[in-house]
Amino acid sequence: MGYRTNELGYPNDLLASRSIVERGNFALIPPQGLVKNVLPNFENCEMTILATPKLGAAFVDYLCRVLPGGGNKKGFGGNGIETFIYCLEGELTVTIGAETYELTTGGYAYCPPTESLKFENKSNEKTETFLYKKRYQEAEGYAPYPVTGNTNEMDYQDYEGMTDVGLKDLLPTDLNFDMNFHILKFETGASHGYIETHYQEHGALMLEGEGLYNLDNHWLPVREGDYVFMGAYNLQAGYSVGRKGALTYLYSKDCNRDVE
Template sequence: MTSTYYAPQGGQPGQDQLLTDRAVFTNAYAVIPKGTMRDIVTSFLPFWSQTRLWVLSRPLSGFAETFSQYIMEVQHGGGSDNPETDPRAETVLFVVEGTATLEVNGAIYELTPGGYAYLPAGRKWRLHNQHPQTLRFHWIRKAYEAVSGLDAPDVLILNENDIVPTPMAGTDGKWATTRFVDPSDMRHDMHVTIVTFEPGAVIPFLETHVMEHGLYVLEGKAVYRLNSDWVEVEAGDYMWLRAFCPQACYAGGPGQFRYLLYKDVNRHMTL
């Protein structure tokens, strides 16, 4: 299946390339451009075969606090029967290229581009690439914050192409969010959504809020205001935004600007 989502391919830049790029790392936000996702910065994980990954964020003093996010690259025949070694970790998977064969609760699912899976903490699952095309997917992990009196969330297997986006009020549908989880479901302590802007659409004020963000640009380009700076971003770039970091954007066109968004939600502030 052909994908419209950007995914890194690796490789190495030539010796004649300029060193200057758009990478930014501050105590309020970070921009990791697609050009930094080369062979030399890949990582590997225990119990995964024929697989490498780019780590986009991880819990770190002065950086991400609530989650980690990877772009996984699995070759034909690769995968894992023991992918998650932390029983506290809940998982969201989002496929951008290829086909993932996911086994959970004794059921087998084929996740194609746009495929989304939510896997509760402590749930056993397996994932393999049984198809010729290289598999690339986002893997977002968070230590689940259980609340007495609330059940744990259920497994969810969805595809964004089957979900009608929810338009932002007053925007004539030019700014919309594809939601995989009902926002009123208090069992969930994180949301992963897809945000879409039509060309020229904007976030018309500096959002400043408690949610930490990870944003991976799936398609298009935009100019983003982060804290006191304007930065240009395009498909394949990643942004981390600390809680309360002011943020706004203009979608640059000529096509849609779309990104995969993480945020932590629905829990008391840790004291």
């Protein structure tokens, strides 16, 4: 009948949804609640808009499914807007200025605000990506530059002294950058060491596993595929529980700047 069904065969989330939206503070958006959009310059791309300023975020996050032959050839961002793309699954050819990069699963590219991000799926399979844009917050004497890498080729560092929580920094941590992307991995049973309360915002995509997430002192179940927005000063902590292995997520965090 065209219903999206869950693993038990019931229609998804018609009677209740796990989505919670506390505008300006936090939101939990499971994949069952997401819709697809068409946006200018994204050809043969299925776009899903996640956090935006309407939710209280200073950035915009998207899921972007790039169909074979699809992409953004005119360019995304530039004119003061920095952008970032993460390849969740598949292959993507990315161009920033005169340089071209071939991304595979786990690959990513940061495009500074002076350039626009162009990309194309030259493969025969769809490519799943996560996209981000934000107005770059300038600081005299500093300028960011293009960065690419692949998280599958990076090692985890112990997070805040805990051996069962690992962190990958995707961008350099120097003052040229006003934000960073990270991957955080909690082994089953691991959690943040405390409930964070900070000025910086996050958009987080759960990549694998399941657990509980404290959002403003509500402990909410989260699992692979869920998207979480954490606004400024939102109380927050992750706790990996369940049978699906480590809870891992990709997230952005503004850094190296305060309010202008």
